[in-house]
Amino acid sequence: MNSIEKKENGVTRRDFIKETAAGAVGGLVVGAAGTVLAAEPKAESQPQAPPNRGFYRPLSAEIVQMSGHEGDRIEAYLARPTGPGPHPGVVVIHHLPGWDDGSLEITRRFAHHGYIAICPDLQYREGKGSPEANSASVRAAGGMPDSRTMGDVDGAIRYLRALPKLNGRVGIIGYCSGGRQVYLAGCTLKGIDAAVNCYGGGVAEGPAGLSELMPVDPLDYTKDLSCPLLGLFGREDKRPSPEQVARTEAELKKYGKTYEFHMYDNAGHAFFSTERPSYRQAAAVDGWEKVFAWYEKYLR
Numbered sequence: 001m002n003s004i005e006k007k008e009n010g011v012t013r014r015d016f017i018k019e020t021a022a023g024a025v026g027g028l029v030v031g032a033a034g035t036v037l038a039a040e041p042k043a044e045s046q047p048q049a050p051p052n053r054g055f056y057r058p059l060s061a062e063i064v065q066m067s068g069h070e071g072d073r074i075e076a077y078l079a080r081p082t083g084p085g086p087h088p089g090v091v092v093i094h095h096l097p098g099w100d101d102g103s104l105e106i107t108r109r110f111a112h113h114g115y116i117a118i119c120p121d122l123q124y125r126e127g128k129g130s131p132e133a134n135s136a137s138v139r140a141a142g143g144m145p146d147s148r149t150m151g152d153v154d155g156a157i158r159y160l161r162a163l164p165k166l167n168g169r170v171g172i173i174g175y176c177s178g179g180r181q182v183y184l185a186g187c188t189l190k191g192i193d194a195a196v197n198c199y200g201g202g203v204a205e206g207p208a209g210l211s212e213l214m215p216v217d218p219l220d221y222t223k224d225l226s227c228p229l230l231g232l233f234g235r236e237d238k239r240p241s242p243e244q245v246a247r248t249e250a251e252l253k254k255y256g257k258t259y260e261f262h263m264y265d266n267a268g269h270a271f272f273s274t275e276r277p278s279y280r281q282a283a284a285v286d287g288w289e290k291v292f293a294w295y296e297k298y299l300r
Helices: 013-025 101-112 131-140 146-161 177-188 218-224 242-254 281-299
Strands: 028-030 036-038 059-067 073-081 087-093 116-120 166-175 194-198 229-234 259-264
Touching: 059 101, 059 116, 059 146, 073 101, 073 146, 087 101, 087 146, 087 177, 087 281, 101 116, 101 166, 116 146, 146 166, 146 177, 166 177, 166 281, 177 194, 177 218, 194 281, 218 242, 229 242, 229 281, 242 259, 259 281
Parallel strands: 087 116, 087 166, 166 194, 194 229, 229 259
Antiparallel strands: 028 036, 059 073, 073 116
16 A cells, blocks of 8 residues: 555545545535635636626716707717617706716716716817816806707707617706706707706796896796606705795696606705715705606606
8 A cells, every 4th residue: 555545544545635626626625624614616606797787887988079059069978888778868967167077977877877878068168178167257257148058958969869879768957057957948949858957046036047148037938848847956055945946836837747846855055966065965865866767757
């Protein structure tokens, strides 16, 4: 008998090696001192997440050129799922602080949830080199002209409708001044299937909110609203105030429009903005749930 076959405690070394190998294949390895060690799991036993499900949903994002008001070439941020589609579309109308990181993050969020989203840079023509500088230039001029903004939003809608993977439905969403522009677009533009107004100031404000650039209160167009409207507001907001929101709701009821308004306690303006002190987690989390439920109902 050679050395490898020498018995130790009634078991040959050869038998011990065979049994250890068998244990490793079964998922366990017995150590020399009898300790049980976990073997490396087989690769094929790992659960595989189906495509576009679970924690990772692939998407692509890029800056594109699009035709805006009167054919002007402006930039827009386009984010979309990489799956085969078709997908619904969403136009994101940024707030007055501009085409900033928060607005682009919102655009990617829609792509993560299966929407083709585009956010046109409504301040592109200012040409100042940063969202902050462009926003300051717009504020100094008294805001953005409604006619130009509507032309840019209409261009973004047309851009989405020309994409081959669109399912034929397009929604719009806007924040702050973008919420006002959502209301205006829903009443004056075609091709919108659902709208979301997030604390849009300047609706139902009356003469105090008018100027040469913004000559009509969007409330005056309510009878022409052509799509379902979701409104999300903070009770502590001053623009729009709860009283202005109530006047808007009364006008929507008057004309029999399809809408839902939600007013959040302990929240003011810009409660969705995670990068600002105004962020309110409870309102924002519930608000996002309502946004996606609204779009699931009208865009899917």
